[in-house]
Amino acid sequence: MDAFKRISLFGIVTMAELTYREALNQALREEMRRDSRVFIIGEEVAYYQGTYKVTQNLLAEFGEQRVVDTPIAEEGIVGTAIGAAMTGLRPVAELMTVNFSLLAMDMIVNHAAKIRLMFNAQVDVPMVIRMPQSAGNQLGAQHSQLFEAYFMHCPGLRVVLPATPADAKGLLKTAIRDNNPVIFLENQSLYSIKGDVPAGEYLLPLGKANVIREGEEITLISYSKMVHECLAAAEELAKDNISAEVIDLRCLNPLDKKTIFDSVKKTRFAIVVNEAWYTGSAGAEIASLINENCFEYLDAPVKRISAYDIPMPYNKNLEQAVLPHKDDIEKVAKRLLMGEELWLKR
Amino acid sequence: MKDLQGFYEKDKLLNFYRQMYLLRNFEEVAANMYLKGKIGGFTHLYIGQEATGVGAIAALFDKDYVVSAYREHGHALAKGISAKAVMAELFGKQTGCSGGMGGSMHLFDKNVNFMGGYAIVGGSIPIAVGIGFAINYREEELVCACFFGDGAINEGAFNEGLNMAKLYNLPILFICENNLYGMGTGVVRASSVSEIYKRACGFNMPSKAINGMDVIEVYEEILLAVKAIRRGGGPHFIEARTYRFKPHSMADPDRYRTISEIEMWRERDPIEYFSRRLTEQGIADADELKQIKESVEVEVQEAVEFAEQSPEPEWTHLKELVYSE
Numbered sequence: 001m002d003a004f005k006r007i008s009l010f011g012i013v014t015m016a017e018l019t020y021r022e023a024l025n026q027a028l029r030e031e032m033r034r035d036s037r038v039f040i041i042g043e044e045v046a047y048y049q050g051t052y053k054v055t056q057n058l059l060a061e062f063g064e065q066r067v068v069d070t071p072i073a074e075e076g077i078v079g080t081a082i083g084a085a086m087t088g089l090r091p092v093a094e095l096m097t098v099n100f101s102l103l104a105m106d107m108i109v110n111h112a113a114k115i116r117l118m119f120n121a122q123v124d125v126p127m128v129i130r131m132p133q134s135a136g137n138q139l140g141a142q143h144s145q146l147f148e149a150y151f152m153h154c155p156g157l158r159v160v161l162p163a164t165p166a167d168a169k170g171l172l173k174t175a176i177r178d179n180n181p182v183i184f185l186e187n188q189s190l191y192s193i194k195g196d197v198p199a200g201e202y203l204l205p206l207g208k209a210n211v212i213r214e215g216e217e218i219t220l221i222s223y224s225k226m227v228h229e230c231l232a233a234a235e236e237l238a239k240d241n242i243s244a245e246v247i248d249l250r251c252l253n254p255l256d257k258k259t260i261f262d263s264v265k266k267t268r269f270a271i272v273v274n275e276a277w278y279t280g281s282a283g284a285e286i287a288s289l290i291n292e293n294c295f296e297y298l299d300a301p302v303k304r305i306s307a308y309d310i311p312m313p314y315n316k317n318l319e320q321a322v323l324p325h326k327d328d329i330e331k332v333a334k335r336l337l338m339g340e341e342l343w344l345k346r
Numbered sequence: 347m348k349d350l351q352g353f354y355e356k357d358k359l360l361n362f363y364r365q366m367y368l369l370r371n372f373e374e375v376a377a378n379m380y381l382k383g384k385i386g387g388f389t390h391l392y393i394g395q396e397a398t399g400v401g402a403i404a405a406l407f408d409k410d411y412v413v414s415a416y417r418e419h420g421h422a423l424a425k426g427i428s429a430k431a432v433m434a435e436l437f438g439k440q441t442g443c444s445g446g447m448g449g450s451m452h453l454f455d456k457n458v459n460f461m462g463g464y465a466i467v468g469g470s471i472p473i474a475v476g477i478g479f480a481i482n483y484r485e486e487e488l489v490c491a492c493f494f495g496d497g498a499i500n501e502g503a504f505n506e507g508l509n510m511a512k513l514y515n516l517p518i519l520f521i522c523e524n525n526l527y528g529m530g531t532g533v534v535r536a537s538s539v540s541e542i543y544k545r546a547c548g549f550n551m552p553s554k555a556i557n558g559m560d561v562i563e564v565y566e567e568i569l570l571a572v573k574a575i576r577r578g579g580g581p582h583f584i585e586a587r588t589y590r591f592k593p594h595s596m597a598d599p600d601r602y603r604t605i606s607e608i609e610m611w612r613e614r615d616p617i618e619y620f621s622r623r624l625t626e627q628g629i630a631d632a633d634e635l636k637q638i639k640e641s642v643e644v645e646v647q648e649a650v651e652f653a654e655q656s657p658e659p660e661w662t663h664l665k666e667l668v669y670s671e
Contacts (some may be wrong), residue, residue: 006627014498039483065483068514070510071506071509071510071513072504073509073510075472075502075506076472076475076503076506076507076509076510079469079471079472079473079475079476079503079506079507080471080472080475080476080479080510081476082411082472082473082476083461083472083473083476083478083480084477084479084480084483085474085476086461086473086476086477087476087477087480087481088480088484089479089483091476103502106466106469106503107469107472110466110469111466111469115462116351116667116668116669117447117664117667118444118447118448118452118454118462119444119447119448119449119452119454119462120444120445120446120447120454120667121445121666121667121670122444122454122455123454123456123671125463126670128647139498154357155668156668156669158669160550172580179670179671180669180670220498225411246543317416331427
């Protein structure tokens, strides 16, 4: 595809090659220009230009009133965003990493997620909480966690996890316009990846998965960074004439069950991949949904690939051994398609 | 004792009296309804603290915001939610101020800017900071009054919220109703500083302890603080020293206080005290006060009938409440 322009059904869409980080920055800038109620609040978002540079240069354009540095006070940041959202503003809060969101969990789960129902929909809480998560950067046990399952478990929240620069822009813009509290989980390991991003108004609906690679024989379901591992695995499988379909869920809430079920009914085999721990993961939920809804279509049990249930060690080799990789996906896919008996005899 | 005559319109004073008695009678009736099984869950009564809620909220503009915790029936009534809507909420009915979705601890009414009762101790504080932030963002001349108990001051949310409020110079009045107990634990056993107002001094915030049993003192002190806030003076802190005459909740056996302590505070009953001042100073006679009481009792009785007769909320409605379109 041309890096700058391509012909779509609707005419010419201007594209630019941007990093995931730049795409997020563009989404923030466009939404802040469009709507004066949108403001950014978080640690190091203004003068430092963002811990991961996602808010770079926004202070210069929008000023201190709309790009607000805070003390290190996660509960205060999220609580401030909730109160502002309840009284008509549209805050985008940034928490430096998902690990610190646990300090704001009371505000997220007990407050943001509850307020609309508890007060009979007299108020909405239109806010976004952006935070990066990931593992594999030798940051040790306290900085190498993924918490999407915690947020997915809680009704009242939206949970969004973009895997590509274009999705990062399209989903963040929609998240900012959504009237619900949206947990927007970026991936630290993806900030520097590049991809074509549509210029200007580009909105992706929440809850619409992307069949990012079509295939016939097995469905690989994932989101965020693991989408790229699944795509790499699918590439390897293709060399052995195995046609794998890759689904990027984009959102865990709302969850696009139809796209998952349609694909599994077609391929009859499914693997769900997440970077987080195994037990109680988002992958476990999805596998269970497939079992409940597609049991008679399945030719084998749904498989789950994840990190091991271990607090992350610092040592590089051990860390990589804890995390899931494309080789694991490839191996499990072959084993599933071959059948246990043949696999053991191979 | 201050001389009320000449400083206040009679109507205003009688309205203080009426409101305090409304809060009192409402809670007495609510307790009965709880014992009859009409009200579920926890029910935290405001009895004994009426002077603080009434005096403080009377010092605000109608458009000012109020945020509260779970002992908030009194604040909700004083802010202008009708007794009917509050009672119906306690009954879990569709006509309740939160549509039967919130209950005793989650009263809310956007029409009077009563921005909710929250039942996680300290949780209302960061939310009040956000409301104050939005007031400044829009350059409005409003104030957000944030009520919480003495238990909340030991939470992290208190520390984060007060610090940010001062840092951003937000128009927030923090009102700590010190009723001496966080559930069953006395302030002296929970806070390293027993004079709570001193906590706010650590945030460089103007702070003062007041007599929360005297509606006039509360009104005057809050009025001063709110005026300073409206002039851009930033957040202020008031510790209102008061006492709850009833247990922590309807489920609390109340074994951590002595009867003599409760009796001593009951002698300072804010309603009795105020009515003595009114009659001794010749502002109102006993008959007038009796008439006010009777009209309040009718209002509360009508609220109970309204709550009884109101419909239950529907399942179909519930599903529309989780997410906004």
